[in-house]
Amino acid sequence: MSKQKPLNVGLVGYGFMGRTHSNAYKRVNDFFEVAHRPVLKAVCGRSDAGAKKFAETWGYESVETDWRKLVERKDIDAIDICTPNNTHAEIALAAAAAGKMILCEKPLSMNLKEGSAMADAVEKAGVRNTVWYNYRRVPAVTLAKSLIDEGKLGRIFHYRANFLQDWTISADLPQGGAGLWRLDAAAAGSGVTGDLLAHCIDTAIWLNGTIGTVCSMTETFVKERKHNLTGKVEPVGIDDACAFMCRFDNGSLGLFESTRYARGHKALYTFEVNGEKASLKWDLHDLHRLQYFDHRDDSALRGWRSIHVTDGEHPYMNRWWVPGLQIGYEHTFVHQVADFLADLAADRPTSPTFREALSTQAVCDAVLDSAEVGTWQTVIPV
Numbered sequence: 041m042s043k044q045k046p047l048n049v050g051l052v053g054y055g056f057m058g059r060t061h062s063n064a065y066k067r068v069n070d071f072f073e074v075a076h077r078p079v080l081k082a083v084c085g086r087s088d089a090g091a092k093k094f095a096e097t098w099g100y101e102s103v104e105t106d107w108r109k110l111v112e113r114k115d116i117d118a119i120d121i122c123t124p125n126n127t128h129a130e131i132a133l134a135a136a137a138a139g140k141m142i143l144c145e146k147p148l149s150m151n152l153k154e155g156s157a158m159a160d161a162v163e164k165a166g167v168r169n170t171v172w173y174n175y176r177r178v179p180a181v182t183l184a185k186s187l188i189d190e191g192k193l194g195r196i197f198h199y200r201a202n203f204l205q206d207w208t209i210s211a212d213l214p215q216g217g218a219g220l221w222r223l224d225a226a227a228a229g230s231g232v233t234g235d236l237l238a239h240c241i242d243t244a245i246w247l248n249g250t251i252g253t254v255c256s257m258t259e260t261f262v263k264e265r266k267h268n269l270t271g272k273v274e275p276v277g278i279d280d281a282c283a284f285m286c287r288f289d290n291g292s293l294g295l296f297e298s299t300r301y302a303r304g305h306k307a308l309y310t311f312e313v314n315g316e317k318a319s320l321k322w323d324l325h326d327l328h329r330l331q332y333f334d335h336r337d338d339s340a341l342r343g344w345r346s347i348h349v350t351d352g353e354h355p356y357m358n359r360w361w362v363p364g365l366q367i368g369y370e371h372t373f374v375h376q377v378a379d380f381l382a383d384l385a386a387d388r389p390t391s392p393t394f395r396e397a398l399s400t401q402a403v404c405d406a407v408l409d410s411a412e413v414g415t416w417q418t419v420i421p422v
């Protein structure tokens with residue numbers, strides 16, 4: 041018999057994120073001492089056969105083919121939204137009305153207006169909520185946060201981040217439908233801005249505070265693609281690439297770039313922060329390392345040090361193996377579930393909440409507006 045209280049999870053969407061989250065729910069109690077145990081109660085997908093296959097593979101107790109039924113089920117405590125961006129709001133609003141806890145994939149919403157309604161709804165219903173900006177829970181990134189908060193970098197001058205991929209270069213790639221909804225503006229809302237830069241912006245706001253103004257450019261390199269749902273060649277409405285500069289409210293300058301047209305890069309998320317006393321940088325392809333330069337070091341020995349973030353005193357690492365042995369991408373989701381459960385027991389919010397994730401949504405909106413009108417835009421404060 042398990043000594044933890046059950047937390048019955050209803051998962052909506054069993055694609056890429058459905059898998060990472062299911063893995064996290066299954067692993068969390070093996071490594072983290074928390075008061076609750078996630079129970080894989082039900083998985084929901086539009087295809088009965090697909091959902092059943094997923095349920096068998098991952099150990100879900102039951103299957104639904106309509107998320108509305110899942111949301112209304114009395115035996116579900118938490119709804120986990122792992123579906124394309126255009127479905128987040130509708131599912132979250134219904135789940136909040138039904139009094140369920142909600143864990144929603146990023147970006148929170150298609151735009152700020154929709155996200156604001158979601159944040160209002162969860163607050164009005166008084167339900168626990170969080171958004172899966174999982175990179176905050178890479179131990180090296182969490183370590184960067186503590187170094188900055190401790191003041192190790194001093195005054196911050198520069199923040200730069202990139203998220204580079206190369207998977208949509210072929211003009212023959214269709215848009216829309218399974219696997220390719222990210223190229224369809226109706227399902228995704230935007231292209232790299234909401235998909236990839238949202239991660240960079242969330243981390244940046246977390247590490248360096250709010251962004252006040254932005255100036256951006258976007259490009260859609262392939263203007264028309266066959267749409268999988270209609271079978272017709274249709275205009276492409278997403279941004280294939282986006283670059284923007286910004287001013288943070290703490291006076292530092294930011295530079296961000298994302299594209300799916302950087303041949304040779306698969307998921308190169310990098311950021312660098314330059315302060316008066318020290319700098320740090322991180323690279324998703326080497327995610328267990330944090331590069332750190334401290335100007336206060338003895339001048340003869342001064343240089344970039346590569347911290348292998350695997351010691352017991354590093355964030356989350358005392359729960360895993362022994363010093364020197366690294367963990368990976370999937371563990372960031374385990375950490376988010378562990379934090380969610382610890383916060384549930386302590387009755388405190390799990391960051392980022394829907395309300396906190398709105399700041400990223402506001403920057404994304406301002407970036408897309410700026411690209412359209414060609415001038416600096418003020419980010420709507422949230």
Ligand SMILES: NC(=O)c1ccc[n+]([C@@H]2O[C@H](COP(=O)([O-])OP(=O)(O)OC[C@H]3O[C@@H](n4cnc5c(N)ncnc54)[C@H](O)[C@@H]3O)[C@@H](O)[C@H]2O)c1
Pocket residue numbers: 052053054055056057058084085086107121122123124125127145146147172173174218219235
């Ligand atoms: N945190 C991260 O790093 C990260 C990474 C990838 C994706 N995401 C986000 O996760 C979400 C899902 O992305 P993904 O990569 O898992 O996509 P995916 O295409 O792999 O999976 C989406 C799933 O949703 C299902 N689905 C679509 N409409 C549905 C509906 N109405 N009812 C039930 N199921 C439905 C699809 O059949 C599929 O199983 C997106 O919002 C995306 O932005 C986040």
